[in-house]
Amino acid sequence: MLGLLTVxxxxxxxxxxxxxxxLATAVHNGIGGAVLSNLVGFSLLWILVxxxxxxxxxxxxxxxxxxxxxxxxxEFFGGFGGGFFLAIQSIAVPQVGVAIFTxxxxxxxxxxxxxxxxxxxxxxxxxxxxxxxxxxxAVTLIAVTIxxxxxxxxxxxxxxxxxxxxxxGVVVAFQQALNARINVISTRPLATAWFNFTVGTCVLLxxxxxxxxxxxxxxxxxxxxxxxxxxPLGLIFIxxxxxxxxxxxxxxxxxxSVTGQLIGALLLDWLAPATKxxxxxYLVFGTLMTLVSIAASQLYERKTTV
Numbered sequence: 257m258l259g260l261l262t263v264x265x266x267x268x269x270x271x272x273x274x275x276x277x278x279l280a281t282a283v284h285n286g287i288g289g290a291v292l293s294n295l296v297g298f299s300l301l302w303i304l305v306x307x308x309x310x311x312x313x314x315x316x317x318x319x320x321x322x323x324x325x326x327x328x329x330x331e332f333f334g335g336f337g338g339g340f341f342l343a344i345q346s347i348a349v350p351q352v353g354v355a356i357f358t359x360x361x362x363x364x365x366x367x368x369x370x371x372x373x374x375x376x377x378x379x380x381x382x383x384x385x386x387x388x389x390x391x392x393x394a395v396t397l398i399a400v401t402i403x404x405x406x407x408x409x410x411x412x413x414x415x416x417x418x419x420x421x422x423x424x425g426v427v428v429a430f431q432q433a434l435n436a437r438i439n440v441i442s443t444r445p446l447a448t449a450w451f452n453f454t455v456g457t458c459v460l461l462x463x464x465x466x467x468x469x470x471x472x473x474x475x476x477x478x479x480x481x482x483x484x485x486x487x488p489l490g491l492i493f494i495x496x497x498x499x500x501x502x503x504x505x506x507x508x509x510x511x512x513s514v515t516g517q518l519i520g521a522l523l524l525d526w527l528a529p530a531t532k533x534x535x536x537x538y539l540v541f542g543t544l545m546t547l548v549s550i551a552a553s554q555l556y557e558r559k560t561t562v
């Protein structure tokens with residue numbers, strides 16, 4: 257059941273990427289679009305958290321745990337991953353494209369998630385690097401590469417954006433583990449997301465300030481309200497991942513969420529294609545390959561733990 261929930265969360269990430277990309281294009285500033293999207297999500301989060309007694313209680317538990325030195329300051333830095341992701345996305349995607357950015361990010365996530373699970377940073381504890389887990393991570397990388405293969409052809413690869421994309425994946429893997437640790441204390445995913453968004457918003461505002469000082473600017477804000485939904489979708493991802501990772505572990509969360517991203521991209525290309533050509537057979541095959549890999553690895557692990 258948690259696996260299915262994670263797939264849905266991943267599908268929402270695909271929709272978020274589409275909306276954030278369109279918003280960035282509309283305002284003619286990638287980082288500016290990321291800031292706008294994030295602020296919408298953060299504003300909604302403030303309303304939700306401070307209007308619900310249980311969420312406020314979750315915040316109080318975390319602050320009390322910090323004062324009692326049960327939570328370390330570095331455990332709050334999970335939000336750095338979200339802000340870092342949006343900032344680097346706005347820089348790297350225009351140079352290398354969505355496909356290569358996605359591959360670099362997932363590559364960094366899958367490899368790092370093995371390490372994060374091995375040393376036990378997430379509250380799910382230490383998880384052994386078993387053959388099914390390694391194979392599942394490797395097949396996920398191969399499947400994503402196949403899914404976006406048409407976009408890779410004819411690209412003039414640039415070294416620095418690719419390194420930054422991989423680094424984003426490394427940071428995001430730690431982000432998910434740290435958010436899950438805070439969620440153990442708060443017991444409320446929205447309260448956990450509030451800490452994540454607070455740190456992430458600070459990161460984005462600093463980067464945006466540097467962007468403006470360097471000559472960046474925002475054009476007129478689009479009137480289409482749908483373009484501002486990227487932030488709320490990001491809120492669902494952060495809160496959902498904080499809730500799920502504590503049980504699934506970081507690697508399984510990433511594998512399931514990547515599957516959801518591929519399914520979401522497939523549905524978007526089918527129902528609302530951004531470019532001509534409709535569905536790609538590469539995307540369909542890559543999605544099916546990932547689903548088969550996940551099913552096989554999960555069945556194997558269940559048999560070996562019985």
